[in-house]
Amino acid sequence: MDQQQLRALEQRCIQEEAPECTAACPIHVDARAFVGHVARGEWSEAWKVLHKTMPFPGILGRICDAPCRQRCKRIEAGDPIQIGELERACVATPPPRFHVQPLSSKAKTIAVVGSGLSGLTAAWDLARKGYSIRIFEPGTKLGGPLRSIRDRRLPEAALEEELERLSTLDVTVHLSVDVEPADFLEQCISENNAVFLSLENASGRNWDIARDDAGWIIVDPMLHSTRRAGVYGGGRPSMAGLSPVWQAAEGRWAATSIDRFLQKVSLTAGREKDGPYKTRLYTSLEGVAALPRVAAADPESGYSIDEAISEASRCLQCECLECVKVCAYLERFGAYPRKYAREIYNNESIVMGMRQANKLVNSCSLCGLCERVCPEDFAVQDLCLQARRSMVRRGKVPPSAHEFALQDMRFSLSERFRLVRHAPGRTQSAHAFFPGCQLCASSPGQVKRLYRHLMEGLSGGTGLMLGCCGAPAFWAGQEDEFHRVAEEIRQDWEALGRPRLIAACSTCFRMFAEHLPEVPTISLWQLLEENGLPPSFASASHRPLAVHDPCTTRPYPAVQDAVRRLLQRQGIPVEELSLSRDKTECCGFGGLMQNANPDLSREVAARRARTSPLDFLTYCAMCRDSLASVGKRALHLLDLLFPAPDGVEPATRPRPGWSERQENRARLKDSLAMELWGERQPAMQAYERIRLIIAPEVARLIDRRRILDEDIRRVIFAAEESGKVAVHPRTGRIKACHRPYRATIWVEYSPTPEGYVVHTAYSHRMEVMGGPRR
Amino acid sequence: MKAENVSPEDLQWVCRKCNRPLEAGTVSVEYMGNQFTTELPTCPGCGFVLISESLALGKMAEVEQILEDK
Ligand code: SF4
Numbered sequence: 001m002d003q004q005q006l007r008a009l010e011q012r013c014i015q016e017e018a019p020e021c022t023a024a025c026p027i028h029v030d031a032r033a034f035v036g037h038v039a040r041g042e043w044s045e046a047w048k049v050l051h052k053t054m055p056f057p058g059i060l061g062r063i064c065d066a067p068c069r070q071r072c073k074r075i076e077a078g079d080p081i082q083i084g085e086l087e088r089a090c091v092a093t094p095p096p097r098f099h100v101q102p103l104s105s106k107a108k109t110i111a112v113v114g115s116g117l118s119g120l121t122a123a124w125d126l127a128r129k130g131y132s133i134r135i136f137e138p139g140t141k142l143g144g145p146l147r148s149i150r151d152r153r154l155p156e157a158a159l160e161e162e163l164e165r166l167s168t169l170d171v172t173v174h175l176s177v178d179v180e181p182a183d184f185l186e187q188c189i190s191e192n193n194a195v196f197l198s199l200e201n202a203s204g205r206n207w208d209i210a211r212d213d214a215g216w217i218i219v220d221p222m223l224h225s226t227r228r229a230g231v232y233g234g235g236r237p238s239m240a241g242l243s244p245v246w247q248a249a250e251g252r253w254a255a256t257s258i259d260r261f262l263q264k265v266s267l268t269a270g271r272e273k274d275g276p277y278k279t280r281l282y283t284s285l286e287g288v289a290a291l292p293r294v295a296a297a298d299p300e301s302g303y304s305i306d307e308a309i310s311e312a313s314r315c316l317q318c319e320c321l322e323c324v325k326v327c328a329y330l331e332r333f334g335a336y337p338r339k340y341a342r343e344i345y346n347n348e349s350i351v352m353g354m355r356q357a358n359k360l361v362n363s364c365s366l367c368g369l370c371e372r373v374c375p376e377d378f379a380v381q382d383l384c385l386q387a388r389r390s391m392v393r394r395g396k397v398p399p400s401a402h403e404f405a406l407q408d409m410r411f412s413l414s415e416r417f418r419l420v421r422h423a424p425g426r427t428q429s430a431h432a433f434f435p436g437c438q439l440c441a442s443s444p445g446q447v448k449r450l451y452r453h454l455m456e457g458l459s460g461g462t463g464l465m466l467g468c469c470g471a472p473a474f475w476a477g478q479e480d481e482f483h484r485v486a487e488e489i490r491q492d493w494e495a496l497g498r499p500r501l502i503a504a505c506s507t508c509f510r511m512f513a514e515h516l517p518e519v520p521t522i523s524l525w526q527l528l529e530e531n532g533l534p535p536s537f538a539s540a541s542h543r544p545l546a547v548h549d550p551c552t553t554r555p556y557p558a559v560q561d562a563v564r565r566l567l568q569r570q571g572i573p574v575e576e577l578s579l580s581r582d583k584t585e586c587c588g589f590g591g592l593m594q595n596a597n598p599d600l601s602r603e604v605a606a607r608r609a610r611t612s613p614l615d616f617l618t619y620c621a622m623c624r625d626s627l628a629s630v631g632k633r634a635l636h637l638l639d640l641l642f643p644a645p646d647g648v649e650p651a652t653r654p655r656p657g658w659s660e661r662q663e664n665r666a667r668l669k670d671s672l673a674m675e676l677w678g679e680r681q682p683a684m685q686a687y688e689r690i691r692l693i694i695a696p697e698v699a700r701l702i703d704r705r706r707i708l709d710e711d712i713r714r715v716i717f718a719a720e721e722s723g724k725v726a727v728h729p730r731t732g733r734i735k736a737c738h739r740p741y742r743a744t745i746w747v748e749y750s751p752t753p754e755g756y757v758v759h760t761a762y763s764h765r766m767e768v769m770g771g772p773r774r
Numbered sequence: 775m776k777a778e779n780v781s782p783e784d785l786q787w788v789c790r791k792c793n794r795p796l797e798a799g800t801v802s803v804e805y806m807g808n809q810f811t812t813e814l815p816t817c818p819g820c821g822f823v824l825i826s827e828s829l830a831l832g833k834m835a836e837v838e839q840i841l842e843d844k
């Protein structure tokens with residue numbers, strides 16, 4: 001990822017865009033944060049938010065006409081939040097202490113003619129920037145026009161208190177000045193570096209300055225410059241109207257222009273968001289109940305503290321987070337894609353130091369739901385997959401992330417499982433059945449029944465291909481290895497005379513569709529549906545089931561439809577989950593999440609399981625097993641279409657452990673080879689004959705540690721051959737290790753006449769290079 | 775990883791080949807291109823090194839994690 005790609009990604013995620021209220025506010029008060037503080041009764045925090053943006057919170061907070069209300073999101077579910085009233089309630093509470101620290105003096109003076117809100121704001125902003133301000137007020141008191149506000153909302157004392165704050169800055173006030181003569185303006189221009197005209201009540205009829213047809217001084221609506229160089233203006237009733245916040249805003253924009261004019265920099269650059277603007281923030285109102293505004297018991301004095309708090313509590317705290325709401329992974333890491341893009345970029349560019357985002361990169365299930373729900377189509381899965389590939393290229397993948405899954409894949413591609421055959425007695429195959437590694441691992445019996453069924457039900461010969469589609473390598477970002485696997489599958493397919501592949505697993509189906517486009521592939525479910533297989537058995541009043549679509553079927557509605565039609569044909573009522581079909585959720589296995597972050601994977605499965613009390617029906621062996629492993633009653637579609645003859649309740653079948661999964665595959669291959677093609681099983685290797693005795697709780701522990709019985713046999717076999725073991729003199733137990741791949745596996749065991757009792761097994765990746773010999 | 779990697783329990787084990795109890799010894803270990811030495815229970819005769827369950831799942835796993843993220 002380069003800087004430019006990073007910025008494009010950051011741009012795409014709109015979570016940090018302003019909410020409507022802030023975007024609509026002419027001076028962009030952070031109304032969301034303000035209202036949030038009010039809702040929690042944090043008055044001095046609320047004050048501080050106002051202070052950050054408002055020139056005189058004690059004034060504006062009392063009289064703001066709150067144009068933000070018109071765009072508040074709450075309108076779509078009730079009345080807008082009464083932000084103006086909340087500001088009024090806030091500034092009625094005791095203000096916290098503020099300290100204003102102006103920038104160092106710029107040794108330039110600016111004349112402010114008139115002291116309406118625009119003039120006061122310009123004076124305040126410019127004084128804080130280090131300019132010397134001279135205010136010329138025609139009336140007898142500062143803030144003249146404000147004093148004529150008949151509104152009881154702005155008491156004299158509050159006004160005085162706020163204006164007092166100008167005295168802490170370099171501001172000189174001249175009262176009762178006759179500003180009307182023509183030479184007054186000329187004098188201001190010649191004696192100061194710039195002039196601001198506060199036009200709320202000064203008309204300057206005699207001034208030499210360009211006017212429009214109606215007689216108003218012409219002021220540029222954006223820069224607030226007049227037609228005289230160095231003279232700016234704001235608060236003109238025909239522009240700002242009687243809107244106090246608009247008057248303040250005009251003073252602020254003019255102050256920005258004056259500052260830039262005096263600094264001799266661009267007046268216009270980067271000012272697109274000076275006034276109200278359109279925000280890109282998206283906020284869903286799904287599930288938000290409509291609520292009317294809170295009415296003040298006494299409208300004259302405004303909200304009481306309690307009334308303000310309950311009004312503020314209606315605020316939606318607008319934000320996007322559409323993706324985070326539906327993804328436990330995005331939630332777990334505490335931020336959102338815009339931030340994650342930056343973290344992943346930093347992770348890649350780091351030379352020395354800790355790569356904090358490795359776990360972030362490797363934990364995503366690559367399910368693609370984020371992209372589907374994001375109003376801007378942000379695809380976190382692409383970001384993570386690219387980052388994994390880059391880690392692989394730079395040799396920076398932590399072995400713990402994917403190694404076990406890759407080993408498991410290599411097993412499935414080895415002679416222990418791989419098998420490519422035409423149907424017995426045939427030399428041609430119109431179809432070849434590709435059951436996939438996980439279905440064979442989870443229910444080998446069903447694969448057998450299904451294959452027999454396909455051989456009988458389809459014409460033209462149905463061959464068999466046992467193997468793995470290479471998805472683990474793809475997910476791990478191991479591009480070379482994945483391409484090797486894909487190429488092998490292509491060659492096997494060629495060897496069978498280019499049959500149409502029947503994929504039982506939606507991941508295999510997707511891998512072939514996306515990476516082997518020349519290989520015609522059909523999903524098992526579509527094939528069964530099209531061929532009327534198996535014949536309907538119209539089960540008598542089946543309980544309704546909730547369909548869980550595997551996340552790899554997301555782009556394939558035809559597969560999802562076929563499954564529903566199959567269920568319908570069998571008379572099984574289904575219920576749609578709220579997140580299904582193109583919005584389905586991952587079961588926690590996808591993208592190797594299960595390997596890189598087992599805890600998170602369980603949480604994802606458990607969260608999915610809770611979305612319906614009904615039994616789940618799915619059509620991916622891994623989805624079924626993941627759900628079953630968190631105690632969810634879950635069926636595989638094959639459990640319904642080709643029920644096991646033994647009548648075992650399939651919904652509660654436990655997920656087979658890792659060892660069992662490999663053994664199931666190996667045994668499936670051997671028995672099919674024997675029964676269908678009469679091929680003798682290869683002789684057992686010596687180590688395979690080692691008998692293990694493992695108590696159930698030890699077996700569970702070992703499975704969680706992803707240690708296979710096969711590994712344990714190898715350890716014991718090597719130990720008994722070499723004698724390199726440690727013995728405990730009191731218990732007679734033995735400890736030995738072996739390093740079959742990039743992990744050292746230790747077993748503590750006791751030999752008995754019946755076999756080897758395994759007490760525990762554990763592993764580490766660090767390699768011990770050997771101890772000293774003395 | 776220092777001497778605390780050797781627990782009294784570890785030193786109760788005996789090397790079967792040499793029939794000698796294990797002792798704390800300096801051993802070099804390697805992970806992801808990083809090599810370092812540490813004290814581990816070893817056989818003074820043949821150099822057999824024992825890694826206990828608590829060390830493998832505790833301290834060692836921690837160090838592995840740190841080195842993986844480096
Ligand atoms: S859905 Fe997620 S990625 Fe998309 S804009 Fe919202 S927060 Fe950002």
Ligand code: SF4
Nearest residue numbers: 021072073315316318
């Ligand atoms: S609901 Fe709250 S955050 Fe959203 S626009 Fe209204 S005031 Fe702002």
Ligand code: SF4
Nearest residue numbers: 327364365367368370
């Ligand atoms: S787990 Fe799925 S929804 Fe979550 S970030 Fe990854 S691809 Fe997106």
Ligand SMILES: [Zn+2]
Nearest residue numbers: 789792817820
């Ligand atoms: Zn020894």
